[in-house]
Amino acid sequence: MVGIAALGAYIPRYRLSGKMLAQAWGTGGSSSSKVAVANHDEDTITMATEAVQTALTLGSISAGEIDALFFCSTTPPFKEKLSSAVVAAVCDMRKDVQTVDFCNSVRAVSTAIQTALDGLEQGRLAKVVIVATEMRQGEPSSALEAQLGACSVAMVLGKESLLFEIVSRTQENSTFTDYWRRDTDLEVQSGDPRFIQQQGYLTVMPAVIQAALAEKSLAFADMAKVLLSAPDRTSLKGLLKELQLPQPQGQECMTALNAIGYSGTAMAPMLLAGNLSGLRSGDRVLWANYGDGADVTILRATSQLEAACGELAESYDRQLKAGVEVPGYGRYLRFRQAVAAHDYQPWNSLALSWREETQNLRFYGSCCEDCKTVQFPQRGVCITCGGRHLHEQKLAKTGVVYTYTVDHLFLTDNPPLAMACVDLTGGGRFYGQVTDAVADSVTIGMPVRLTLRKLHEGLNTHNYFWKFRPVE
Amino acid sequence: MGLKDKVAVMGVGCTKFGENFNRSYFDMIIEAVDEACADAKVGLPEIQAAWLGTTGRGHYEGAAGTSLSDPLRFFHGPVTKVSNYCASGLDAFRNGCFSVAAGMYEMVLVVGVEKMRDVGPRESLVAVAVGEGHPFHIKGRTAPGFFALLGQRYLHEYKQASKRHLAQISVKNHHNGSMNPIAHKGYPVDLETVMNAPEIAKPLGVLDACPTTDGAAAAIITTPELARKLQRDFVRVKGTGLSVGSFRSPFDPNFDFLSFPRTRDAARQAYLDAGIKNPFKEIDFAEVHDCFTITEMITYEDLGFCPQGEGWRFIEEGQSALDGRLPVNASGGLISCGHPIGATGMRMIYELTKQLQGKAGPRQIKNVQTGLAQNVGGPAAAGCVAILGH
Numbered sequence: 014m015v016g017i018a019a020l021g022a023y024i025p026r027y028r029l030s031g032k033m034l035a036q037a038w039g040t041g042g043s044s045s046s047k048v049a050v051a052n053h054d055e056d057t058i059t060m061a062t063e064a065v066q067t068a069l070t071l072g073s074i075s076a077g078e079i080d081a082l083f084f085c086s087t088t089p090p091f092k093e094k095l096s097s098a099v100v101a102a103v104c105d106m107r108k109d110v111q112t113v114d115f116c117n118s119v120r121a122v123s124t125a126i127q128t129a130l131d132g133l134e135q136g137r138l139a140k141v142v143i144v145a146t147e148m149r150q151g152e153p154s155s156a157l158e159a160q161l162g163a164c165s166v167a168m169v170l171g172k173e174s175l176l177f178e179i180v181s182r183t184q185e186n187s188t189f190t191d192y193w194r195r196d197t198d199l200e201v202q203s204g205d206p207r208f209i210q211q212q213g214y215l216t217v218m219p220a221v222i223q224a225a226l227a228e229k230s231l232a233f234a235d236m237a238k239v240l241l242s243a244p245d246r247t248s249l250k251g252l253l254k255e256l257q258l259p260q261p262q263g264q265e266c267m268t269a270l271n272a273i274g275y276s277g278t279a280m281a282p283m284l285l286a287g288n289l290s291g292l293r294s295g296d297r298v299l300w301a302n303y304g305d306g307a308d309v310t311i312l313r314a315t316s317q318l319e320a321a322c323g324e325l326a327e328s329y330d331r332q333l334k335a336g337v338e339v340p341g342y343g344r345y346l347r348f349r350q351a352v353a354a355h356d357y358q359p360w361n362s363l364a365l366s367w368r369e370e371t372q373n374l375r376f377y378g379s380c381c382e383d384c385k386t387v388q389f390p391q392r393g394v395c396i397t398c399g400g401r402h403l404h405e406q407k408l409a410k411t412g413v414v415y416t417y418t419v420d421h422l423f424l425t426d427n428p429p430l431a432m433a434c435v436d437l438t439g440g441g442r443f444y445g446q447v448t449d450a451v452a453d454s455v456t457i458g459m460p461v462r463l464t465l466r467k468l469h470e471g472l473n474t475h476n477y478f479w480k481f482r483p484v485e
Numbered sequence: 486m487g488l489k490d491k492v493a494v495m496g497v498g499c500t501k502f503g504e505n506f507n508r509s510y511f512d513m514i515i516e517a518v519d520e521a522c523a524d525a526k527v528g529l530p531e532i533q534a535a536w537l538g539t540t541g542r543g544h545y546e547g548a549a550g551t552s553l554s555d556p557l558r559f560f561h562g563p564v565t566k567v568s569n570y571c572a573s574g575l576d577a578f579r580n581g582c583f584s585v586a587a588g589m590y591e592m593v594l595v596v597g598v599e600k601m602r603d604v605g606p607r608e609s610l611v612a613v614a615v616g617e618g619h620p621f622h623i624k625g626r627t628a629p630g631f632f633a634l635l636g637q638r639y640l641h642e643y644k645q646a647s648k649r650h651l652a653q654i655s656v657k658n659h660h661n662g663s664m665n666p667i668a669h670k671g672y673p674v675d676l677e678t679v680m681n682a683p684e685i686a687k688p689l690g691v692l693d694a695c696p697t698t699d700g701a702a703a704a705i706i707t708t709p710e711l712a713r714k715l716q717r718d719f720v721r722v723k724g725t726g727l728s729v730g731s732f733r734s735p736f737d738p739n740f741d742f743l744s745f746p747r748t749r750d751a752a753r754q755a756y757l758d759a760g761i762k763n764p765f766k767e768i769d770f771a772e773v774h775d776c777f778t779i780t781e782m783i784t785y786e787d788l789g790f791c792p793q794g795e796g797w798r799f800i801e802e803g804q805s806a807l808d809g810r811l812p813v814n815a816s817g818g819l820i821s822c823g824h825p826i827g828a829t830g831m832r833m834i835y836e837l838t839k840q841l842q843g844k845a846g847p848r849q850i851k852n853v854q855t856g857l858a859q860n861v862g863g864p865a866a867a868g869c870v871a872i873l874g875h
Contacts, residue, residue, distance in 0.1 A: 361620040373621050388737055390622060396737055416641070416742050418633035418685040422611050423625050432625045434735050434742070435633055444735035446625040453687075458640045471620055478621045 015133045016178040018140070019072025019086070019169035020325055022286040023063035024273060024332040026049050026449040026482070028340045031159055037342040038154040048162040048274030050339060053348040054448055054466035056090045057146040059477065060165035062103045062465045066146050066410075068167040069104070071325060072174075076104050080138040081111035083125040085145040085278045087194065089116055099477070101485070103465055105375045105407065105442060111138075119192070119277040119304030121145070124166050126310070127182065129170040130232045140171045147277035152200045153351050160245055161201065166282035177312040182298070183225035184308035189213045192304070193245065203243065209351040214248045219255050220388060225299070225309035237296035237314070238286040239263045242303050243250070244275045245275070272333060277304075285312075287329050289322040335485040347426050355424050361471025371405065376463070378441050380406035387440025409438040410463035412481075419444020419452040431455045433481050449482040460484045487758045491586040491720040493712040494873065495705050496525025499872075502700035503669040503825040508512035510544040510600040511556035513701035517831075518557060518596060525705040525717065532589040532705070534562045538577030539827035540570060553596055562590075569729065569864030571774065572869035573597065574830025574870055575701070579725045579871065581706055591707055597599040597831030598701035606697040623733070628775060629694055631864040633686035634735065635868035636779035640688060646797035648688050651778040653800050655692050655820055657777060664815020664847040667832075669698045669823030693778040698823025702831035704838070720841045723855065723872040724761075726754025734865045743794075745780075745861050747785040747868030752859070755870040758869040759855075764789040765811060768872075770840060770850050771857040772833035775818040780861060781805075785813070788859060788870075807848065815840065815848045828871065833858035837873045 030047040034040070037146075051060065069076060084097035086482075097112035115121040122145040132138035144383060146165035151157025174233060191209035194201050203209065216402040218241070226232060233239060239262045243249035253263045265288045269280070276283060281302040292298070294316040303307045339345040346352045369390075371377050378389035383400035387408070395403060412435035423428045431447035433455060447455055448466055463482040498520025500513045508516070522528060535553055543552030550564030567577040574597030581595040601609045614627045640646055656676050662668035674692060682690035712719035728750035734740045752764075761767045771788065775781035782796040790811055791799040800807055805813035816822055816836040817830060837856040839845045855874035862869065 357615075358626070359616045359620060360618070369621070371777070386738060388738060391732070396731070397739055416634045416638040418630050418637055420625065420627055420633070421683075421685050422607060422627045422629065422632040424615050425625075430625055432630055432634070436738075440738070442736055442738045442740075444623065444626075457637065468621060468624055476620065478624070482813060 014175065015130055015170065015172055017168050018171035018173070018175050019068045019074055020176060020286050021064050021066070021068025021071055021167045022329050023060050023067060023165040023282060025049050025055060025060065025163055026334070026335060026337060028336040033338065034159050039452055040154065045223055046159070046271045047336070048159065049164050049336065050345065051148050051163040052449055054480070056467055056475065057086045057088050057148050057165070058096050058099050058330060059465045059467060060148070060163065061096070061100045061144040061146040061167070064146065064165040064167035065100060065104050065142055067328060068142070068169055071321070071328060072169055074140065076106045076168055076440045078140050079106050079110055081113070081129070081132065081141045081144050082106060082140050083113050083115055083129060083141065083143045085115040085121040085143065086147055087117060087119055087121070087126050087277050088148045089114060102370060102374050103477070106182065119280070120302050120306065120308065122206065122278045122282055123184065123302050123308045126170065130179065132160050133170060140169055143168045143170060145278040149277050150200045150349060153346060157201055157203060158341070160275050162276045164273055164276045164279050164283055166279050168282060174317055175308055175315050175376045176318040177298070177314055180311040180313050181225065181229055182308065182310050183221055183463050185217060185221050185306045187217055187236040187306035189217070208250060210248045215251050215255055216302060218252055218301060218303055221307040221309055222256065222299070222301055225311060227406065229311060231297070231311070233258055233262060235297055236262070236291055238265065238288055238298045240281070240288060240298060240300045241266050242281040242284060242301060243270065244303070246270055286325070289318065290326045292318055292322055294319045298449045331485045345369050345428065354426050357424055357469045358473070359469055359471045361476060363472065366476070376408050376479060377405045378408050379403040385448055389441050389443055408441050408443070412437040412443065412461055414455060414457055414459045414461060415442070416457060417455045433461065435461055435481060443479070446480045447482070448480045454483070488582055488725055489723050489758055490709060490721050492582040493707050493709040493719040494722065494834065494838050495707050495712045495719045496521045496527065496558030496719045497702070498524060499667050499702040499832055499835040500700050501667050502698050502825060502832070504602045505699040506602065508553070508699070510598060513600070513699065514553060514556045514596055514598050515834065517701040517703040518594065521594070521703040521705050525703055527592060527701045527753055529557060529559065530622065531592050532559070532562060533592050533595040534584055535559060535564045536577040536581040536594065537564060537566045538573035538575070538595070538830055539566065539599055540568050540573055541599055542583045542825070567870065569727070569867045571776065571824070571826050571829060572727065572862035572867045573827040573862040575833065575858060575860050575869040575871050576727055576830070578704065578830060578834055579727060579869065582722050582725060583708055585708060591711055593706045594703065595706060595831065596701065596703045597828040599700050599827045601697050601825055602699050621736070626864070627686065629686040629689055629871050631735070632777040632780055633689050634744045635783060636688045636777070637804070639779060639783065642743055643794050643797060648680060649676070650797040650800050651688070651693055652676050654775065654778040654781050655679045657800070657806055658814050658818040658820040661815050661848060662724045662821025665822065668821045669696050670821050671757050689777055689779065695819035695824040696775050698825045700823060700825040700828045700832065702828050702835045704831060704834050718842055720838050720873045720875065723874045724755040724758025725872070726751035726758065726870045727867070728754070729867045730865070732863060732866050737745050740865070744783055745787050745847045745865050745868055747865060748784060748859060749868070751868035751870040752788050757873050759872045761872070764859065765791070767855060768811065769855050770812045770815060770851040771859065772816060772836050773813055773818070774803045774829070774860045775814055775820050776861070778820070778825055781813065781818065784859060788857065807850065812850050815845065815850055830858065830860050834871065834873070840875060841873060
């Protein structure tokens with residue numbers, strides 16, 4: 014049996030509300046809705062690393078067990094350079110792990126799932142991480158700006174200790190053009206809403222859903238949850254009416270659209286991650302994804318899920334509730350580089366980046382065999398005792414603030430910059446930027462997490478490093 | 486062994502410290518050196534060797550002693566450039582003294598100089614922090630941001646200490662600097678103004694910090710024997726110390742952010758050299774490295790002027806005031822004079838010498854026998870101390 018063995022979601026801290034957009038533009042979004050948006054230092058790689066690490070932790074799976082990492086996004090940070098390889102390195106996976114980027118379609122995660130299943134069934138792979146991560150942009154003041162959300166969800170597909178067994182998969186491809194982005198476009202484009210809903214979403218989705226049910230001689234009544242991915246509320250309402258779903262089935266996507274937004278490849282996985290409460294062993298879930306066609310996966314929950322769903326739900330709910338408004342719409346535009354952002358390109362070196370990958374991306378310091386001091390950066394001579402016998406030691410990604418400051422001079426797109434000096438759990442002291450927090454809210458003794466973020470664009474590339482963020 | 490009484494400071498010179506837009510790096514060197522030579526009644530041809538304390542690229546020719554030899558046309562003796570962050574000036578002085586004590590040279594010139602205001606204030610040191618250095622580690626640190634980490638930890642650790650004590654140091658130094666013609670910000674400020682000044686790096690405000698400054702200072706050193714023979718009004722070098730550590734101090738698990746171990750080590754060396762066992766009693770006055778107010782407060786403790794954790798009490802009780810028991814920064818310190826990095830150590834030598842010679846004018850401290858100069862270099866990366874006396 015193959016299926017989903019672990020799940021982890023990452024919802025960024027910031028929210029952009031319909032209310033703020035209405036104040037800025039006089040239009041945009043319903044007054045109660047908001048979308049999750051990335052901070053200035055986040056991208057789909059950084060968000061993916063969060064979701065993957067959460068999935069592995071919640072699933073008690075070690076990075077070394079993973080055979081493949083599939084990165085799914087229509088907004089990868091690189092057009093040439095594997096995002097999956099970066100995520101695999103940051104998550105400290107084996108060097109022989111198969112890294113693949115699945116791009117160009119909001120349904121890419123479905124292709125990734127099918128590819129993973131093929132590998133699992135052939136016996137070539139035992140555990141596969143699939144991470145869907147998205148940061149699509151709408152043009153400022155457009156309807157899409159109020160609609161598109163950023164987030165990331167990771168799943169581990171495997172053959173044992175499953176949360177969900179995969180019962181069936183049904184799909185239909187389509188060249189129908191409703192949402193698209195050319196290589197030269199920064200923002201998503203879309204067609205006439207009524208046309209694309211009627212001839213696109215409301216034509217393809219019901220057909221594939223009915224086909225999936227018929228294939229297994231099942232009905233909606235046999236489903237504990239019906240999770241329908243939709244690009245907007247109107248489309249979803251239309252689908253629910255078309256399918257004549259008994260209330261309150263199918264409403265889950267509405268909640269997600271109102272709280273996170275339409276998150277492209279991450280939409281369908283986020284629906285799963287956010288709607289686990291109340292599932293019992295043996296329950297069926299109908300999971301529908303839309304974009305360049307549609308597909309339906311029928312899942313069956315296991316006793317493992319029944320036991321784990323509380324913890325999984327808590328992780329999701331905590332992040333959802335921790336959302337805070339972006340510090341101003343002008344500031345947000347600078348995050349998105351829609352207005353002049355700092356073009357921060359300090360001195361950088363490819364050779365140094367390569368040489369220090371284990372230290373800087375995989376987050377390994379040194380441990381002195383004589384005095385046991387854990388230290389960062391890695392050293393050849395112990396900082397405490399001068400000893401010469403040091404081995405590499407993976408550092409913890411949690412700690413407590415020893416001292417900090419709020420700096421008003423250093424260049425940042427989200428000033429002022431809080432810098433903290435943190436005692437890491439298990440040893441080592443780390444000094445770095447604090448992100449996702451109001452700078453003045455940092456305190457000595459505060460617990461923090463380490464999070465991977467974009468540091469700068471030196472040498473005209475994205476450079477990633479660790480920062481601190483508050484524990485929710 | 487040791488330096489005590491082997492070296493004499495025979496003449497000193499110092500330019501105005503400030504935004505010297507109309508004077509170049511080279512202009513300032515010539516001015517400071519001419520004043521020192523006039524003070525020593527010695528001509529440049531008699532100088533046998535020179536040491537230069539500076540951290541920048543000089544007058545845009547890069548890292549070499551040519552930054553000193555070129556403007557002075559000093560081609561007949563060696564010129565060594567010394568860089569140890571903010572301790573460059575005092576460290577250049579140290580090395581010049583060694584050459585005299587070793588009997589290698591009898592007439593040595595030491596110059597400290599820095600040109601920082603050919604660019605905007607944030608395009609100098611802040612720009613270096615932002616644009617240069619390791620591409621990943623320590624991105625986000627500025628000079629105020631680093632010392633602020635100590636300010637935060639100190640205020641957290643010692644509950645009786647407050648921002649008010651930091652402000653008192655700024656008030657004291659601005660007051661002293663208002664009587665110093667070379668000071669960059671030579672005007673008094675009151676406590677409320679300091680406490681309400683815009684924050685630059687919590688808990689430090691603009692007036693807790695030294696400004697970005699140009700300047701140069703120089704000294705002519707020789708043996709006491711030769712100085713006496715030439716009948717000059719000289720002061721003696723009693724001891725020096727230097728300690729150099731790590732640029733990555735915020736990553737050092739042993740660093741407690743409550744003291745500067747490099748200052749303590751440098752002071753230990755200098756006190757040993759000078760035979761000083763009770764600094765509070767035996768040091769009459771000091772010029773310390775108040776790049777930020779918190780640095781001065783911690784330095785009282787590191788130099789042994791007061792017990793650890795009591796620096797706030799030292800300023801509160803007026804011990805370091807001009808009329809206090811151990812006046813600190815009678816010149817106005819870095820906060821009032823400014824901090825052209827390589828020049829600061831030599832400005833301290835200038836001030837110590839003038840005070841010991843009774844030539845400090847309205848800032849004169851009475852009955853001074855022994856004075857101490859101290860620098861912290863970089864992010865607690867270096868400490869340097871020099872003691873002068875009669």
